[in-house]
Amino acid sequence: MNSTLPSLAAHETRADHASAIVHIHALSKTYRVHERPAGLGASLVSLVRRTFKEVRAVSDVTFDIQPGEIVGFLGPNGAGKTTTLKMLAGLLHPTSGDATVMGFSPWRRETDYLRSISLVMGNRNQLNWDIPAMDSFLVNQVIYQIPKREFRETLDELVELLDLGDLLTKPVRGLSLGERMKCELAAALLHRPKVLFLDEPTLGVDVTMQGRIRRFVGDYNRRTGATVLLTSHYMADVTALCKRVVVIHRGRLLYDGDLEALADRIMPFKVIRLDVQEQAAAERLALYGEAVEVTGLKASLRVPRADTPAIVGRILAEVPVLDLTVEDPPIEDVIDLLFNATDSDGSAQS
Amino acid sequence: MNTAPARSWTRYLRMLAVFYRTSIQADMEYRVDFFARVIASLLGLLTTVGSLAIAYGYTDNLKGWTFAQAMVLLAVYYLMDGLIEMFVGPNMRQITSQVREGTLDFILLKPVNAQFMASFRLLNIWRAANALVGLGLSVYTISRLSVTMGWAQAIAFALTLLAGMAIVYAFWLVLVTLTFWFVRVDNIEQIVWQAFETGRYPVEIYPGWLRGTLTYLIPVVFIITVPATALAGRLSGPMLAASLIVAALLVALASAFWRFGLRSYTGASA
Structure with missing residues (x-):
């Protein structure tokens, strides 16, 4: 079965390395996790003697992103996508390897860096549930030191693009999941980040809202020229937005290149x-x-x-x-085949 | 975005103002809480005053403290409790749950000092109930002590109160920082409160070993006894200085520990 698959280069070499806004080189992250077998006895033992296991979440990942690109970052659950995004957003230190974004080392968390990026996580909220989204926006205005006029302009633009309307004045608690996500996106974009990391921004929202958010990300990218690295489990998001995809599996880079070329290679x-x-x-x-x-x-x-x-x-x-x-062939099938092939290959073992 | 950043202290003051404003706004959703707090506070006060009254039924002087002076101590205890629950408690509890839920990431993503944002994000306005009861009791007991309150005395009192709050904050921050390694530490809060409660009574009534612990290991003395002494107009200059120095030292230590914990949280020290 494997013989029918064309072999995949680890990643494509890109000539325009110098002009890239995001450089990732041999980036690796190993977590040390506390291991505890099931059962009360084992739990008691682990109180005194803890055993640790090393888990390689991200392993030797290298790729670049050009300014203004929207890159789809694909992989099954636990592939290392979120860990990579967190390293790029400065929330995690890599175990080895290096990355620079706009010339900054993300994990130094320099003020100028944090002011020019945003990370949106579909499964977590930054908005305060007890107050209307608008009030949380005002907090962000002060935190990011956004001048009044610029704040108004950006807000008006976001309200129009995302159709926020009267959502902003209702307590966030009372909004639907999709409405909340739209407000989360707006909150993350008020300071006009130049680089945007989106981790499952359409998670759990209905199809109509998915389409709306997808179109918004595309519009935002065209209007502001922001660079976007996006993960999603919905292939429709990826096919609509990303010409290029980076695929990782078990922390390793499987593919970096054109989405269409991937289909050609895997399912010709x-x-x-x-x-x-x-x-x-x-x-x-x-x-x-x-x-x-x-x-x-x-x-x-x-x-x-x-x-x-x-x-x-x-x-x-x-x-x-x-x-x-x-x-x-449906892109889901292509990706599925790619992951299954790697699994049976035995080439990507943890 | 390229406008010159405001001077950093005015920037932080503006942030504090907007944090507290939104926090009060959110608290308005739970206004019933306020009356419950006032009642709970008054009930607690009654039982404590009762036990003090019983003790002083047998003696006029408990290890150098008269009943009126002991009442000043109690008043300061209530005031301090209210202030801490207003300003410190909500934030420290929030950090613990944010670490567990992963939302601390949103604080780390912001272009501000993470310790500042984590420590001053919230204000529980309804807990002002205890502070108000404490303040009222302070005014009342002071009037009974027939001490006249001068400016210097008021400033000394305010400074020692601030130092006391800072000391509690420092201890709590150290305990909360442990969350970075051991995610479930809900009950550590009890350590802070158990120590704090001992401050309701004059430190002299405790046996020597405990008195030593309360003075040097956990400086409870600086949290309640010293402000109470200042309120009663008996605070010496060196004691005021000591209180401020201890507070500054502990906050600096806690801050260093927080940074160390954060490094572990982000995997920088691994």
Whole structure:
């Protein structure tokens, strides 16, 4: 099964290293976790004698980000995405390796650095629940020393882009999850950060709100030229926003490059969906490619990417077809295949 | 964004103002709490005054303290308790829960001194109840002691109160910093309060070993006895200086420990 997969270079070499706004070089983070077996007896023992296990959360990760880029940062749960973001936002020191953002070492937490970045975490809130979001915004205005006029301008822009309207004057406690996320985003952007780290910004919100937040991130990036590093479990977020993706798995970098090129490499085929006139025709389709699904008068076929035009031509000439569409394989499947391949490879062991 | 940053102390004052304003605003959601506090405070006061009255029923003088003087001590105890619960307690408790929930990250992300923001983010306005009861009792007991309150005396009293608060803050901060290593330390707060409560009575009534502990190891004396002495107009200059020096030293030590803890929290010391 592995032989069908083209081998992946650890990461692509990028010529424009010098112009990058984010440099990450051989970045690694090892956590020392307290290990405790289950059971009361073991718990009592661990009170006196603690055993520790080293967990490599991030291992030798290297990549650059250009100013104004939106990069999708992908990987399954526990891959090391959040740990990497936290190091870049200055919340964690790396165990080894280095990173600079706008020329700063993030973990020094210099005032000038913190003033030009933001980290949004979809599963945590910075807004005070007991007061309206607007009051928390005013606190941020003072903290970030945003001049009054600039604050008003940015706020107006955010209210318009995110459609905040009267949400700002209600206590945050009373807002829906999606509404709260919009306010969280606004709070994180009032100081106009030049680099934005988004960790699952659409987590748990409904599809409409996901679309809205996604469009907002794209708009914000276009308007301000901010650089964005985004993690998400929703591939729709990534396909809509990111031309380039960085994929990590078990702390190691698996892929860095074009999202489309990734699909080409991992799943070098297209999916042809057909509606046919008669049952017999549907059954004959297996001759043209790998039949993924045949139900009644509907069928879908998997065909090699390069041969797609020729095969479509032959089908149209030889089979009575009502409708035909050609699609890329779903990106979820691509990513899934990539992770599974690495797992069975045994090449990325902890 | 490129405007010249305001002078740092005015900037921090402005932050303090906005922190307290939003905090009071949030507290308005829980106004019933205030009356409950006043009642609890008065009840607590009654039982303590009662036990003091019983003790003084047998003697006019308890190890050099008259009943009126002991009442001053009690008044300062209530005042200090109220001030600490207003300014220090809410923040220290918040740090513990923020470490557990991971929201301390939001403080570390801000371009301000993390210790400042963690320590002064909140103010519990309803806890002013205890402070008010304490203040009222202070005024009343002072009037009964027939001491006249001059400016110097008032300033000395305010300074010793501040020093006392700073000492409690320093101890609490050290205990809270332990959260960086041992996430669950909810009950450490009890250590602070148990020590603090001993200050309700004149330190002289305790046996020698405990008195030593309360003076030198946990300087409870500086938290209540010294401000009470200042209020009664009997504070000496050296004692005032000692109180301020001890407070400054302890805050500096606690601050260093906090920075050390933070380094461990972010993995800088690993």
